[in-house]
Amino acid sequence: MARFLSILPLLAGALAHEHHGTSLFPRAEQLAPPTFGYHGLTGPLNWFNLNQTTNEMCAKGTHQSPIDLSQPFLLASPSSNPQISLSNAPKGAEFINLGTTVEVMGANGTLVKQGKTSNLIQFHFHSPSEHSINGVYYPLEVHFVFQAEDASLSVVGFVIDIGGTSFEPLGALASSLGEIPQRGNETTTKPLDFARLERHFKKHGTYQYSGSLTTPPCSEGVAWTVSAQPLSVDTKAFNAFKGVLKFNARYTQNNPGEVNLLQHIADTL
Numbered sequence: 001m002a003r004f005l006s007i008l009p010l011l012a013g014a015l016a017h018e019h020h021g022t023s024l025f026p027r028a029e030q031l032a033p034p035t036f037g038y039h040g041l042t043g044p045l046n047w048f049n050l051n052q053t054t055n056e057m058c059a060k061g062t063h064q065s066p067i068d069l070s071q072p073f074l075l076a077s078p079s080s081n082p083q084i085s086l087s088n089a090p091k092g093a094e095f096i097n098l099g100t101t102v103e104v105m106g107a108n109g110t111l112v113k114q115g116k117t118s119n120l121i122q123f124h125f126h127s128p129s130e131h132s133i134n135g136v137y138y139p140l141e142v143h144f145v146f147q148a149e150d151a152s153l154s155v156v157g158f159v160i161d162i163g164g165t166s167f168e169p170l171g172a173l174a175s176s177l178g179e180i181p182q183r184g185n186e187t188t189t190k191p192l193d194f195a196r197l198e199r200h201f202k203k204h205g206t207y208q209y210s211g212s213l214t215t216p217p218c219s220e221g222v223a224w225t226v227s228a229q230p231l232s233v234d235t236k237a238f239n240a241f242k243g244v245l246k247f248n249a250r251y252t253q254n255n256p257g258e259v260n261l262l263q264h265i266a267d268t269l
């Protein structure tokens with residue numbers, strides 16, 4: 001069951017999937033055609049120039065994401081993980097192709113960190129992974145985006161390898177990708193079960209750092225938690241994700257607190 005979303009006229013402001021559905025951007029703007037891409041002049045090297053006002057941080061921010069997760073001090077033991085709770089969706093959830101990613105909306109969940117509760121807004125995928133771990137990147141990455149009442153964002157990320165049987169709900173989602181091949185396509189997923197993913201998260205350490213949206217406007221102050229242990233999908237599921245996502249990963253940013261690479265290059269040209 002797939003239906004076509006009406007594509008509303010392009011409204012002012014950047015569409016970005018990282019904060020899609022959060023209070024930063026109302027829904028009408030979310031469905032507008034993307035204002036950025038991953039190649040050539042719409043790609044990550046030029047996001048700043050797409051709108052120098054809104055996207056300033058993409059070229060000047062010094063706490064940008066993604067990064068290579070290799071600094072041992074960023075790695076926390078499982079007991080320091082935020083608590084996440086993701087509700088199973090026996091009737092499925094909304095699954096949209098935004099052109100820049102595929103995204104699940106309407107699923108429920110919470111993240112509790114240092115006494116503060118954030119609610120799950122959406123989760124979406126990148127190929128290849130945006131974060132690398134000790135210099136190693138992975139074929140996929142999933143981002144669960146949570147927002148607290150004060151509007152602050154937390155993102156829980158998992159890199160995803162190929163092999164074995166697919167973690168749920170990744171396998172179920174992969175089987176619906178054929179229904180949303182193009183931007184604007186929307187469907188309802190099969191039942192989603194998060195139990196194994198939640199157990200995996202609790203059991204393994206996480207990299208935690210303060211970074212940014214990995215899409216324009218590259219806003220900072222995003223609390224990142226990336227599981228140190230990859231999830232996995234089987235080859236068929238990977239190929240389904242790859243075929244729809246194409247390439248949608250921002251390049252590795254400088255270490256948190258260090259000069260933005262674009263700023264550095266501009267200053268030295």
Ligand SMILES: *[C@@H]1O[C@H](CO)[C@@H](O)[C@H](O)[C@H]1NC(C)=O
Pocket residue numbers: 012013014050051052053054
């Ligand atoms: C940049 O974004 C702002 C805020 O959405 C908008 O007012 C402005 O017109 C945009 N500038 C360009 C050059 O698109």
Ligand SMILES: *[C@@H]1O[C@H](CO)[C@@H](O)[C@H](O)[C@H]1NC(C)=O
Pocket residue numbers: 088089090091092093094106107108
């Ligand atoms: C999330 O919770 C709301 C409110 O209880 C419910 O209407 C909705 O169906 C839930 N979403 C899913 C995907 O189950």
Ligand SMILES: *[C@@H]1O[C@H](CO)[C@@H](O)[C@H](O)[C@H]1NC(C)=O
Pocket residue numbers: 002003004178179180181182183184185186
């Ligand atoms: C996906 O959207 C395109 C238009 O962008 C439409 O032609 C096509 O029928 C849609 N596919 C599905 C499976 O809904």
Ligand SMILES: [Zn+2]
Pocket residue numbers: 017018124125126143214
């Ligand atoms: Zn993302």
